[in-house]
Amino acid sequence: MKHPIFRKIFLLAITLLTFRAGAQTLLDSTALDKLSDQDKPALLTQLAERSRINGEYDAAIAKARESMALAIKSKNISEATKAYAVQVSVYATTKQFVLSKNVSDTTLSLAQKSKQPVALAYAYYAQALFYNAIDNAEEVTKYCQLALKSLGKKDDPYLSAKLYYQLYMLSSRRDDVKNVNKYARAAAGNALKTNDYNLLGNCYIALSIAADYNYAGSKNELFRDSIIYYLNKTQGLYREYPKYVARKTYAMSCINSADYYLRYFSDTDLQAKANAIRYAGLANEVMKAAINGEEIRASGLGILSEYAKRDKNFIMAEAYLQEAYSVLKSKKVPYYSTMITVVTALSNFYEERGSYEKALEFQKKATEYSNKFFDEKRTLNAQKLEVQYEAEKKNNEVKLLKQSEKYARQQKYLYIGIAIASLLGLIFMFRSYHFRLRYSLQREKQLNLEKQDAELQMKLEKEEKARLKAEQQLLESQQQQLQKEVMANQLQLEHKKEMLFQIKEKLGVAPQLNINKIWNEELLLDNDFEEAKFQIQQVHPEFFSLLNQRAQQKLTALDLKLCAYLHLKMDTKKIAQLMHVEAKSVRMSRYRIKQKLGLGKEEDLNLFLQDIG
Template structure:
């Protein structure tokens, strides 16, 4: 029972698909038949050829669209039907833009504009400007697209051509959609639909309905009102009705895009718990995939439909179906001649995430590597594409400038006849002004010379002031360095004395704690003598030997302790062992042991005299500074 039901549904769908393909084939066949009739008027034949080229383009048959478009141009030129030639060139511009043949696209656009300007027909100029808009759309220059669409509207003036108007307004809608200009998106989408209905261009009308659904999506994002959400589905349903009501008049590709949008809206705006929305979303995703099964250049739409189905499978927790859909999308994208790496990246990333969730880490890693590879290829492709676009844009701007120059030259030629009549008067006036100009130039040169001289003086003064400022800053820097060095010298000179005072106070404290008698007069007299010696030592160290301790540290083979440095300073002051012992409050024997230890650290032999070495160290320093 289930099998027969499946078969009946499959057969009914197949009939629907075949009927649509057949109807589109009938349209192209009828156009070809009318073109081949000997009784067909040449002007009408040119129009039919252009229309046939457009039909081939809508059906993604780029080769036949190009061949027919060129044939239309040649036939129109042969019969001096220049308006139709401009229209055919505009169709070719669109075809070359889609197939990314930028040089051919520019050539077609330029030919249409040149022809239109030569014959001054409003319709021709409007189509030529529209062709320029298509050119700049392919070059991703939105500002220029708007500019040339406005020129096309201005060229039309009061001429009622709803077919062209619908296309112009659709381009303006697309640009403002990219700019998120909600008001203009609504305006131009509505105007595009109104003119497409007048022109009975049902494919353009289907696109306009899709544009209106996008406009209401913008409205819903701002208002969150259910009426706007209902309007999204309302216009997408109208596009579907149009496809069924006028078989062959709406391209399968256009209808499939509407189905993908419908499936996306059900997935995006309806909760997962809504079975009806889920059913409709799956149904429209399958419709998009089925209607393009045997079409040309439809891999992205098919992959998108499989991606939507995989998302529904994910919501249901059916990872097996999700994997099947995503792998199917991946295989579909592999068949694309000029792949869209953006879609490949999305599919590969979804597969990597899915396999990671399933714990199949080798597969997840493999697809993640593919994501990286596709990102790199996408970047390289985009760079190459941008280089071509920039080159074409440069050539286009150059050509536009040349055309502007030619136009100005033509205007100049028309003015020559008038100018010749004024030559005599101009010469007379010129002589008067020549005489005045001579005196003016003379005064100007003198004034300029004075100004240059003043500027030179000002420059010299500025240089001199800058030099003086640098010298002042340098002097201040040296003064600060000198003051800093002096402070360092004073610090080094005070360290020894402070250390001695601390030890002396500690010694007195120890004697007081032990109950020993203290001769304070003797201590004060001794300290006064030592203070006098320290004052002299400080002066000597500051003025003569500021780097004494640094030289000792550099010469030492082992690290000198603060006590070692203190002992060396005392030796440098020519203090004997008794004085040093008294100063440090130690036994003379300890001073001798310290002297022996310092000799070892300085790398001196037994025969070397430590006193002589230290005194010589100070003299060497003094001599170095004197030099």
Template sequence: MKSLLWLFISLAWFSSFAQTGTTDSQQSIVDHASTDKHEKVVLLIRSAEFYRVNKDYTKAITSSRESIALAAGINNFTEAAQAYLVLLNSRISAQELGQIKQLSDTLLLTAKKAGTPLAMAYAYYGQALVFKTLDHPESVMEYCQMALTALGKNPAPYIAAKIYYQLYAIHSNWNNGDKAYYYAHLAMEYASNTNDYNLLSNCYNAMSTAHDYSYEMHHEQTALDSSLYYLNKSEQLYTRHPGQVSNYAYAISCINLASYYLRFGTPSGNKAQSQGIYYANRARTVLKDAPNSQEVIASSLGILSEYAKRDGKPADVEHYLLEAYQVMQTQQPPYYYTMINVTKGLANFYENQGNYQRAFQFQQLVNEYSSKSFDQQKALKSQQLEIEYQTEKANNEVRFLKEREKSQQQKNWLYICVTIVSFLFLLFLFRSYHFRLRYSIQRAKQLELEKLDAALQLKLEKEEQARLKAEQQLMELQQQQLKKEVMANVLQLEHKNQVLYNLKDKLIEGNEVNMQKVLKEELILDDDFELAKLQIQQVHADFFPQLNEKAQRKLTLLDLKLCTYLYLQMDTRQIAQLMHVEAKSVRMSRYRIKQKLGLEKDQDLHVFLQSLKENANGTRSAD
């Protein structure tokens, strides 16, 4: 019978969460025309989950479909995803596995259409339920973790509690006590933040089971006390929150309490036994008219038979076991695992009583139910294989599509890269052409500037040469002027020296010298000489060079002086006065100069000297 007891402890692990129980008044609100559509969707989802937990799967499926249609009609895809999750869970609970793969895929598509973290958490949790049905715990864990990741750092308490409860159930089946306690505790914390007391009841039962594991490992009384503590908390929710805990969830808590007192109460402990019998009967009473509750009722009868066996009441043992067998026969389809345990208990009972005929009959039933259970398991396995095949086929199609999409993406990236490279190459060509064009323009401008600069430089050089030539000419004129001034001054000095020599000779000879007369004459001569000096400075620059060039014999300074006076058109008297000589001497000097110049006797010296002036003017005009 121990296996029978543990069967219904496990029922608490695998029963799914229920939201706040629906009532007839809630149904009337749903049916009322003025009720907001969003509120109707919420109430229909609650109703569907309430029916599912109470194993009224037909109503659960109907309410789920209504909520899906209504939520889709108002484009509320997050609540539509939640409704799909309830429908999927209802199909799984009813063992209608043919459509669960299609439902899970539809749930995932609806969640993606919603695009919210909560909707994606519903979808991943639905995938986890499918793989739990297929007995793939690793995949269940993977999708539960994906659901938690989708929820983020601040998950919605209700779905978070459901996810952690599934993780607890996996580690509980693996007998991993530490992990089972860790996830059960997280599930309980999140469930405490909701108004779903069915959910909280299941989490309390999970915490009790986790402490049972701890007790089996360490045999510490504190673990056993904690197990009972959480069972009591689960049972007390039914009375503290009336109408908000389903009868089925409450019956599970009662069965677990009865099992606890049966397992850990001493045979002589009347209080523990009375508590165990009370909770076993309480579970039967609560589920008396509930649909699909045969397993829980049979479990309570099994616990009562164990207590009767302890008390040495074989008649009561037989009565409870036969009643359990009759209850299980009313279940359609029967749950063969429980039927096998009940018939095996009856076979053992009759064998112990020596009634081998009855023991043989029930042993035959054990074999029959074992065979039917095997066939049922084969049929279920066939369904699971079909779902796995569909899942694998869908996954292969998805992988193929992903690979094709990846290949297409790679092609697209290649095309994009080729386009970018081509564009960059064209841009390079354009930039290169533009650069060469700009360089050519800049080069042409630079050449033009260099040309202008060269022209300007040439102009400047010409101007500089002209300036230098002008300066040179000016310097030559200045030099010639200085020469003329020097010549005039030399002539004046020679005249002064001649006067001084004449005075000296007269003084030496003892002749009288009238100084007043000499000074007066000199003053007059000085005035004449100043005029002559100005005239000498006006003689053109080429006069003396041309004169020397024409002369056949070298002209002396005195000859040049006389030619200058003649050129200035001074008469013989003026020249004689300036030179302090006799007029006769002047005429003799003129004759001598004509000879040096190679002039004929009939040629006039004045005319010849003036011709030099005209030649000089002609030369300057040509320059």
């Protein structure tokens, strides 16, 4: 069975790692006054790291800066980069991303100038710490690999353990079981060569988590037993070296041990239950006076609450959860993710017990903390993105600077080559003078010919453009003439049709003329006005469509015919003759068409139709 509170702490174990200057003997602050300025930086860096893991961040920064100043004064660049790395770690832990980036860049710049492999390795490690803080896994991997490559054959097991531990953390985030095992073993193997027991304790926790992954995949009980074996190793280190193993490291191993018994043993196993309760109580007790121990205490209390619920001791289950809630609230800025888990557990507990008002109260708190957690994450993500953008911008500027330096070197070589070439040219100048003169004259003549050819070409292009323009104007003129001719022919056909109607009326009583046959033949020659309109549109396709678009009321075929006559500039009398109506009817039709086209009284229909044409 998994409990969300303590499971989170189980995974949190991968994030706690100490930094030590690499000295092989354990020193105390009382020995500081006995050391020379050259020997002090190593101890100061160790003390700074001890303050950092105990949550005393101001003291850690102060000691790291003192160490860095003394190291630079004595020109010990390797020790200076180690002190800088502690500062980067503190700023990363406290989410001061800008300071973390600035100090890591300063460290890298200092190490690159010194060209010392160990200094470069620590500078790359500082960069990895910064990019780990802003969740850029690709850059963390890159700088860890660069640091390991920079170390080469240099024997620095402490830094190697740190670097492999960083790679192990990245693998655990991706659930990459193969690399989790690989890097956890590499980190522990190097940590065993040092006297940094807190580092070794964290590596043992890493091995226990690797064993947990292995057991989840294989269900082999040997892996399950390895989990508690490595956690016991961490606890043994704390009992043997309490001054040099952080209480938080010990407390997390206890929480993970309690989690181990809770998840892998049945409710009826009284010994497992006793062990889990004992470890949860140890974690809670050891972190009572520790800085930033609230989350671990809440996790321990969560485990105790879980066992109380199993025993049907609901009073104690509630008390443990309420105490966890109070512990988390005592922190100025609570751990919102753990707080959400605790208040949700309280809400579920009260709901199961039928106390719906309290359940609702804590559910509201869960929502409130969820919103705060979201806001906090959003703010942090914005800061990370901003710092990452600035980091990438700065990295690009560095790349451009390096390219500029490369180009400058190339330019320098180029100038040297030019100077040599110029010297050689001077030696042979007199011998080649006449030859170059003749070549210059020929070249000038060739350029003049090319210039003349270009001018001639431009002139031909202008003439060609003028010719094309004239042809286009001619075509437009011919098209306009054709338009008028086609429209006139079509209107003549309409007139012919009207004449045929008159003949039919007059001679309809004389069947011997077979006027109906004549009428049908005439109709075949000129189908109807719609066909005439189609033909007109082949030459003047927009005339009738534009009229219909402008018309506010539908124009009849007779209206369109009258518009065509007016477009051809025929007067009223002529139009009346062609249409076999009185002039008065033509004027009435003109008035009606103006209304359909939406023209005002003062607007001239003839001019309007000419403009459309």
